[in-house]
Amino acid sequence: MESSRQESFVDTxxxxxxxxxxxxxxxxxxxxxxxxxxxMATSKFPNAxxxxxxxxxxxxxxxxSAWALRQEQMLRPVxxxxxxxxxxxxxxxxxxxxxxxxxxxxxxxxxxxxxxxPTDSPPxxxxxxxxxSQRAVIVSGGGEEQRFTLHVLLAVSARKACMDVFxxxxxxxxxxxxxxxxxxxxxxxxxxxxxxxxxxxxxAARAFARSREQxxxxxxxxxxxxxxxxxxxxxxxxxxxxVMAPDTLSLR
Numbered sequence: 056m057e058s059s060r061q062e063s064f065v066d067t068x069x070x071x072x073x074x075x076x077x078x079x080x081x082x083x084x085x086x087x088x089x090x091x092x093x094x095m096a097t098s099k100f101p102n103a104x105x106x107x108x109x110x111x112x113x114x115x116x117x118x119x120s121a122w123a124l125r126q127e128q129m130l131r132p133v134x135x136x137x138x139x140x141x142x143x144x145x146x147x148x149x150x151x152x153x154x155x156x157x158x159x160x161x162x163x164x165x166x167x168x169x170x171x172x173p174t175d176s177p178p179x180x181x182x183x184x185x186x187x188s189q190r191a192v193i194v195s196g197g198g199e200e201q202r203f204t205l206h207v208l209l210a211v212s213a214r215k216a217c218m219d220v221f222x223x224x225x226x227x228x229x230x231x232x233x234x235x236x237x238x239x240x241x242x243x244x245x246x247x248x249x250x251x252x253x254x255x256x257x258x259a260a261r262a263f264a265r266s267r268e269q270x271x272x273x274x275x276x277x278x279x280x281x282x283x284x285x286x287x288x289x290x291x292x293x294x295x296x297x298v299m300a301p302d303t304l305s306l307r
Contacts, residue, residue: 063165064279065178066093068106068185071210071279072165074157078215083295084263085212090274092116103188106206110222113208114254120270121263122218126255130221134249139239142166142207145223149251157213162221166236169282174233178280187231202246203231216258225249 063072064086071089073082096113100106118124132148134140143166150159172179186206194200207223226247229240 059164059168061161061164063168063282065169065182065282066090066279067097067181068103068206069093069208069210070165070169070182070282072161072212074161074213076214077212081212081215084258084267085210085218086279086295087267087270087274088117088120088122088218088258088263089210090277090279091120091270094274094277103185103206104190106185106188106204106224109185110206110208110252114220117218117220117254117256121259121266122256123259124254125257126253128253130251130253132249132251134242134245137242139241140249141239142223142236145225145249145251149221149223155219158211158219161211161213162209165282170234170237172282178282179233181280183233183235186235200228201230202226202228204247205231205235216260218256218258220254220256222252223250224252 059075061072061074062082063070065071066089069089071086073085077085092113095116096109099112100109114124130149130152132145132151134145134148137144143163146159146162146166150156150162169178169182188204188206190202190204192200192202204224204226207221209221209223210218211221212218224247225240225245227240227244228246229244232238
């Protein structure tokens with residue numbers, strides 16, 4: 056059996072994917088930063104409908120946590136001409152650039168592992184909390200149409216002190232079920248373009264070292280959940296104090 060190349064963790068609306076090539080300290084520092092940024096964004100924008108503001112605050116919080124923004128770009132995967140697409144299909148197209156191949160491979164492996172866990176498991180329940188928003192729209196003829204927006208935030212660390220954050224979003228008239236990770240979405244149902252916003256960060260190591268104790272204190276009492284399918288070979292997970300809990304939901 057091929058061994059895993061990554062270790063992934065979920066928080067509310069956030070899937071964090073870490074390369075196994077990273078050292079334990081680097082993994083912990085990355086997770087502390089992501090958790091602190093999520094908590095700060097959620098404290099200001101608690102509702103799923105406020106995802107754009109939530110995402111903007113998340114990015115700003117990462118910068119305040121000593122992660123320097125090196126690149127910002129919009130990725131626009133082309134789905135026209137396809138009858139349906141899955142989340143993995145969108146990722147493959149969005150990360151087609153040669154510079155993103157390592158990140159793409161890690162994300163696809165993490166999504167594959169995620170798709171194998173029960174939809175009522177703690178990681179799946181936690182991840183869905185901010186991923187879907189719904190609104191009613193008045194259409195021609197005076198009728199009402201329900202529209203669903205998928206918001207997925209992926210944070211990938213493929214190399215030491217580097218992190219790529221991808222915000223994937225699209226709106227559809229197709230209802231999303233609990234297994235939307237592997238759900239096939241009919242492209243004719245889309246009512247918005249499929250967009251992926253990419254932010255690339257690099258840790259300012261000295262600045263982070265000065266802030267580490269404050270960041271750890273800020274996230275104390277909150278946890279991420281490890282994603283692990285029963286088919287994965289067992290190996291020791293990285294442990295960062297109270298940041299990760301494989302089997303229980305966190306306090307929020």
